[in-house]
Amino acid sequence: MSDAASFDVILTKYKTAGDIAAKAIKGVIDAVKADATILELVQLGDRLVEEGTGAVFKDKKMSKGLAFPTTISINNVVCNYAPLPSDEASSRKLQDGDVVKIQLGAQIDGYPAILAETVVVGASAEKPATGRTADLIRAANTAADVMIRLMKPGATNHEIGRKVAQSLRDFDVRSLESIQTNQFDKNEIDGKKKIVVGADAASRADSAKLEENEVYGVDIIVSTSPEGKTKTDDGHTSIYCKTNSTYLLKMATSRKVFSEIQKKAGAFPFNLRSLEDEKRARMGVQECANHALVKPFEVLVDSSSSAITAQIFFTVAVNAKGAIRLTPAPTWATAENVKSDKEVTDEEIKAILATSVRQTKKKNKKPASEAPAAA
Template sequence: LLKKIAVGSKIFELCLWSDGQIYEELSKVYNKKPTFKGLAFPTTLSVNEVCGYNAPLLEDSTAIKEGDLVKIELGAHIDGFAAFVAHTVVIQSDKNAPVTGKKADVILAAYKAAQAALRLLKPGHFNNEVTEVIQKVCDSYQVAPLEGVLSHELKKHLIDGNKVIINKETFEQRVDAQEFAIHDVFALDVFVSSGEGKPKESDLRCTVYKRALDRSYNLKIKQSRQFFNEVLDRYPSFCFGLNSFEDPITARIGIKECLEHELLVPFPILVEKPGNFVAQFKFTVMITKGKTTALTGLPIDEALFKTENTIKDQQILDLLAVFYV
């Protein structure tokens, strides 16, 4: 997908292609016996100040422009065990041209905050330590952690477990201190903004949803029942996009009645103020005895990012100096 994203590529087509590739790769593994597998989160491409969850529909012709900062997020599962990943890139015709200014600051801050956080995910450390480290790295680059973002513990068929790490603690948004333990698996999600870090809901159409596990209702409209049965069959506990359904008309009718009766949880598209940039890095992390492993995630070439800001906090520098596989 990273190789396909270029100036002029349509976001709708990129998302659709990526979802197809995930299904194709899944079809090659665990085939000796019937195994439930598929998308755990549809491919979303969110540009510049758009924070996430952007999976446009066919009629949306929005394309990537020169210099766009693009956040890519996706997830897959095998037998109900999910893995998620997110990565941020700046699209430039000259691949070797340096990324500068606030784009460089938010990407370096998000990446280094995530790298420092990875080194804290082990027994003896607590979730609030990770939150503090994210804030310190952001301060170094004069940017802000995004409010309202939680990194959840993952279990079979559960993507929003009770153990959480909050990206930014505020007076209204805080979580209880919890120690990391062997066998914990987390979707570590770090979001950083060049703005205030207080996103607002946008006018962009919400297309990503998840079934509300604690709700039930007998739908009245035939198309709604047809749509919801497909959700139960393919996405009983995972996120899906409207692009995943072959019959878009049935899906749109179904979504309406399902939302009216709170059978689905919407993932609205949040945005910072225009002119700001938001970067995201997400890793699926597993804590085992004596080792913490990032199961997903890609490195960045830090040499391509030029900024006058740098990390001076010795605690963070010591953390980042720890060898990590």
């Protein structure tokens, strides 16, 4: 089988995972209403992904399930927020006007498709989001539209990051530090190549060129805060991922928890809620994390408590004719639901947005003399 044919088979698995993730996130978006709790929403998202992956490739023994547990991050909370049932925060009810970032992912045979959208509780075509909230969401979606058009073979990660940051200026928002786009591969969501939007010298990723048939998880998070700084909220960390490190755990509880992690979690992030005993899991995972057997996906919050943040995440394959979407474009943030007074005025960014994501061959029209006669 040729390399191209092999990648087509792989793309089918990515796309299948992407379709499942898209249906799951739509189910969560439909449930985002005032008085819905965070716990209800994260449980719903995880269940929909598990049901979706369980319904495909039934005759084959392959890894299937969550590529990233459902997270519900509100207002100045940036990402990775999925409190456990015992956490008081899990019963926090959504309120009209909350800016809610929903992220989740599915994987088929180890090929992950992750996506995220931002919605506003109570907003609709009849009562659209306006003001700074609308500016923020439109900026994130514009940045995503610019990013996908730039992801072609030969493009450099630094140039892509610079132009995406440039696309945010007309909206008076900025990208957040610590957020990066990662290369994906089988059983991998943190590959070698990375893209950082608007990075300074300290946070800039190693220079790299995109190549055909690479897959990326594009993460764009923007904030209304002028600094764009984040801090961790360690008290609510509930998502971890097994590493390849080894260590002889001292505590029996830790050994039992790690054994369960090895059986259930595989290569992808998991929520402690998925383990058998939450209290034991909380205890045991600490020794595992202290000795790098697992790494935490820390909850990040904007350093400014008054800030709001928006996120767009999509999975994409790099192709000579342009990027191939493996997860669909956001569906909630329509022109009807989000009414911003700001628009792109930068001519370079406008030119990028005017191009197609995928090149299409134009059919040559036959001369009139060769056209078939009308019946």
